[in-house]
Amino acid sequence: MTTNLSPEAPKLTKAPPSLGAGRSRAKRSNLIGFGILLVVIVVIPFVVTPSLMNIAVFTLIFALPAIGLNLLMGLAGQVSLGQAAFFAVGAYTHGILLTKYDVPGPLAALIAVVVAMLIALLVGLPLMRLRGHYLALATLGLGFIVMIAVRESEFTGRTTGIYGIERPEVFGLVISSNGLFFWFVAPFVIVALILALNLSRSRAGRALSAVNDSELAAECLGVSTYALRLKVLVVSAGLAGLGGVFYAYQVTIVSPEIANFHYSVEMLLMVVIGGLGSVWGALAGAFVVELLGEGLRDVIPLLIPNASGEVQLVGYGLVLIIVIILLPGGLHQAVTSLLKRRRSGADGGSGAKNSRRPAAATGSTSTGATSGATSPDDPGATSGAASGATSPDDPGATSPDAASTPKHAESADADADIASSLPTISTPLEPGEVILRISDLSKQYGGVTAVDHVSFDVPAGRILGLIGPNGAGKTTCFNMISGALAPTTGEVTFLGQTISGHKPHIAANRGLTRTFQNLQVFSSTDVLGNVYMGRYRLGRAGIVRGMLGLQGSEQRAHRDTATSILDAMRLGDVAGTEAASLPFGRQRMMEVCRALAAEPALLLLDEPMAGLSGHERDMLAGLLRSLRDAGLTIVLVEHDVAQVMSLADSVAVLDDGVLIAHGDPESVRNDPKVMKAYLGTDNVDEARSELEELS
Ligand SMILES: Nc1ncnc2c1ncn2[C@@H]1O[C@H](COP(=O)(O)OP(=O)(O)OP(=O)(O)O)[C@@H](O)[C@H]1O
Numbered sequence: 266m267t268t269n270l271s272p273e274a275p276k277l278t279k280a281p282p283s284l285g286a287g288r289s290r291a292k293r294s295n296l297i298g299f300g301i302l303l304v305v306i307v308v309i310p311f312v313v314t315p316s317l318m319n320i321a322v323f324t325l326i327f328a329l330p331a332i333g334l335n336l337l338m339g340l341a342g343q344v345s346l347g348q349a350a351f352f353a354v355g356a357y358t359h360g361i362l363l364t365k366y367d368v369p370g371p372l373a374a375l376i377a378v379v380v381a382m383l384i385a386l387l388v389g390l391p392l393m394r395l396r397g398h399y400l401a402l403a404t405l406g407l408g409f410i411v412m413i414a415v416r417e418s419e420f421t422g423r424t425t426g427i428y429g430i431e432r433p434e435v436f437g438l439v440i441s442s443n444g445l446f447f448w449f450v451a452p453f454v455i456v457a458l459i460l461a462l463n464l465s466r467s468r469a470g471r472a473l474s475a476v477n478d479s480e481l482a483a484e485c486l487g488v489s490t491y492a493l494r495l496k497v498l499v500v501s502a503g504l505a506g507l508g509g510v511f512y513a514y515q516v517t518i519v520s521p522e523i524a525n526f527h528y529s530v531e532m533l534l535m536v537v538i539g540g541l542g543s544v545w546g547a548l549a550g551a552f553v554v555e556l557l558g559e560g561l562r563d564v565i566p567l568l569i570p571n572a573s574g575e576v577q578l579v580g581y582g583l584v585l586i587i588v589i590i591l592l593p594g595g596l597h598q599a600v601t602s603l604l605k606r607r608r609s610g611a612d613g614g615s616g617a618k619n620s621r622r623p624a625a626a627t628g629s630t631s632t633g634a635t636s637g638a639t640s641p642d643d644p645g646a647t648s649g650a651a652s653g654a655t656s657p658d659d660p661g662a663t664s665p666d667a668a669s670t671p672k673h674a675e676s677a678d679a680d681a682d683i684a685s686s687l688p689t690i691s692t693p694l695e696p697g698e699v700i701l702r703i704s705d706l707s708k709q710y711g712g713v714t715a716v717d718h719v720s721f722d723v724p725a726g727r728i729l730g731l732i733g734p735n736g737a738g739k740t741t742c743f744n745m746i747s748g749a750l751a752p753t754t755g756e757v758t759f760l761g762q763t764i765s766g767h768k769p770h771i772a773a774n775r776g777l778t779r780t781f782q783n784l785q786v787f788s789s790t791d792v793l794g795n796v797y798m799g800r801y802r803l804g805r806a807g808i809v810r811g812m813l814g815l816q817g818s819e820q821r822a823h824r825d826t827a828t829s830i831l832d833a834m835r836l837g838d839v840a841g842t843e844a845a846s847l848p849f850g851r852q853r854m855m856e857v858c859r860a861l862a863a864e865p866a867l868l869l870l871d872e873p874m875a876g877l878s879g880h881e882r883d884m885l886a887g888l889l890r891s892l893r894d895a896g897l898t899i900v901l902v903e904h905d906v907a908q909v910m911s912l913a914d915s916v917a918v919l920d921d922g923v924l925i926a927h928g929d930p931e932s933v934r935n936d937p938k939v940m941k942a943y944l945g946t947d948n949v950d951e952a953r954s955e956l957e958e959l960s
Pocket residue numbers: 266710713714715733734735736737738739740741742782
């Protein structure tokens with residue numbers, strides 16, 4: 266059963282974060298980008314015509330809200346249709362403070378940005394708890410509220426707005442010309458670009474990308490989706506507010522129209538044209554939309570005489586549709602595919618032979634989202650992404666024995682030794698003490714009782730096998746333990762604290778990690794990026810540190826650990842490969858690596874052997890034994906009864922949601938109720954011989 270917590274991410278192609286070889290290439294590209302930008306900024310005021318200068322100034326002004334919106338949509342997966350509201354709040358606050366209260370410009374700007382952020386916080390606090398497109402609807406409403414409020418209020422100048430805003434002064438020099446103003450705004454845009462780039466590469470940025478791939482998996486690794494998204498909304502509004510400040514300076518009049526839906530559509534268009542998730546794309550998109558706006562202003566009156574300004578929206582709408590259809594990854598996709606083609610032409614295709622190189626992270630942005638494969642809009646999508654590797658297109662994947670077994674088969678001893686190369690396990694309990702208590706747990710789906718008043722304890726440092734026929738309620742039980750589902754009745758306590766009814770990150774941050782029956786792969790990143798995400802709960806750097814780029818050493822340490830886990834688990838050769846393109850068996854092993862990277866005290870494994878080759882099964886079984894011996898507690902849902910019986914210290918059996926047996930493997934194997942559940946016969950001798958055959 267797949268549970269997906271987030272149905273709301275947009276389905277546009279998103280620029281993927283790479284943690285493998287593409288990372289240094291991205292750094293180099295950014296440096297080149299900033300070099301070019303600096304030259305352009307210095308040169309433009311000397312070479313362009315006044316009308317182009319005007320476009321250039323508005324490009325920089327609107328790049329700020331566009332960068333913010335891009336963070337919100339591309340990184341946090343939240344669509345906002347009201348970015349103009351925060352822009353307007355910034356512009357109005359700044360204008361009012363300057364003209365009515367004579368507040369110095371820098372202080373007024375700071376207050377304007379803070380006010381925009383506070384309003385975003387107020388809007389986001391209730392909304393970010395909801396799933397779906399509520400933020401889009403609410404922000405759309407917010408735009409109308411701001412527009413009507415300023416239009417109706419005397420304080421904000423009604424329809425006339427706030428006028429008489431003077432151009433800023435820097436060291437006594439009035440920034441009067443467009444060229445000077447362009448240079449005045451440019452440093453702020455550069456800083457915004459740096460902060461946004463840092464954020465998208467940071468621990469928080471990677472977590473948000475992971476949330477967009479699979480909210481459930483990210484939450485189960487300790488990511489608080491709500492808190493992260495709320496913070497990004499606030500940052501995004503701050504950038505919009507800053508854009509509003511410069512807008513107020515530039516036009517010197519702030520009127521209600523700036524909160525108009527029209528501007529929100531423009532900002533949305535900037536993000537989509539630039540490429541969702543691409544920080545540079547937001548700047549490029551701002552330029553294209555400003556240019557387009559200027560063009561449409563000239564063209565529309567020729568085509569439709571007496572057309573109102575609103576008709577321009579039709580033009581934007583058409584461009585939006587064309588871009589979504591023809592270039593879902595926007596300019597970012599166009600540029601990266603071009604560069605990739607040139608690169609592969611330059612090395613005569615030799616790059617493809619290097620399996621450590623990320624196949625898509627460096628260029629192709631299309632894999633996950635164009636197919637919708639990782640969109641949380643589609644609950645089956647992530648497993649689809651995973652199973653994409655098992656499709657008939659990938660024959661190797663459907664026969665994992667052939668595809669996923671490393672050529673150099675290692676000895677069983679070496680397999681069992683893997684555990685010693687993994688992060689140390691620290692369980693705060695003595696072996697045998699209760700680490701997980703399940704009390705009277707039930708789950709009702711309408712008339713279906715998936716789990717029926719189940720109670721059992723899991724002792725620390727042991728492997729508990731949870732078995733049962735199809736539909737017995739095993740996954741539902743797992744989902745309630747990990748927090749993916751709220752129980753109808755009952756309680757789950759982990760390390761003495763109640764975790765049931767809380768979001769999965771609560772249990773995850775206490776040391777409970779899980780894998781999934783239907784794989785939940787973070788398909789927007791590479792294999793290393795997936796395992797790196799397992800380290801999330803052990804990191805400390807938040808959004809601010811991430812934006813300031815002050816988490817390098819923490820990231821390096823986690824990346825090194827993730828690399829050594831992959832090496833230990835014989836996946837080092839695919840560290841830089843796009844995760845969703847791995848054969849099914851290796852994806853499953855990667856999920857196990859990701860879970861182990863979290864250094865859990867309790868590991869829930871949902872059918873970890875499914876789809877593995879014989880060698881991989883043996884390797885995993887050896888690994889689980891070693892991990893148990895090292896102190897890790899494991900709860901294992903598995904259909905391979907023989908494996909469970911040989912691995913588990915105790916076994917719990919569910920049938921039709923009811924716990925029908927719980928004890929050591931031998932007593933469970935001989936329990937008539939278990940035999941009946943599995944084999945449908947009360948005849949103990951007949952059942953026993955059939956069970957023996959099965960084992
Ligand atoms: N979201 C849902 N809505 C309605 N019924 C559900 C839902 N999820 C699970 N069920 C039902 O609850 C029961 C238990 O399902 P669950 O997936 O937990 O079983 P399972 O033991 O994990 O099965 P399997 O081994 O086939 O994965 C089944 O009858 C299933 O149809």
